[in-house]
Amino acid sequence: MKRYPVKSCNIKSVGYDEIKKTLEIEFKLLAIHHYFDVTIDEFVLLMKAPNIESHYLDYVYSKYYFDVS
Template sequence: MERQPVRSSNIVSVGYDSNSEILEAEFKDGSVYQYFDVPKDEYDSLRSASSHGIYFSKNIRDNYKFKKQ
């Protein structure tokens, strides 16, 4: 999955696969997580948020099942 860089103190890049509804996030510590069943509009909202980190913490981190890569 291709990830796009974001400006954040904690997140390096995010990517999304619309067929599987998987959102992938790479963090500054090098870890990569995949979040499952994330709607496309949620990913779009993350990408357009004024603070990617705050949006991610409030709307994605604890709201979707995930797996560390």
């Protein structure tokens, strides 16, 4: 999955697999979270958010099931 670098204190990059509906967040502490059943609309909102980390905490972290790799 291709990840795109983002400007954030803790998040290094974000990727999305449209077929699997999986959002991938790479943190600067080298952890990678995979969020499942995420819509393309949510990915777009996250990438366009003025503060990506706040949007992540408010709308992704608390809403979607995830796995850590």
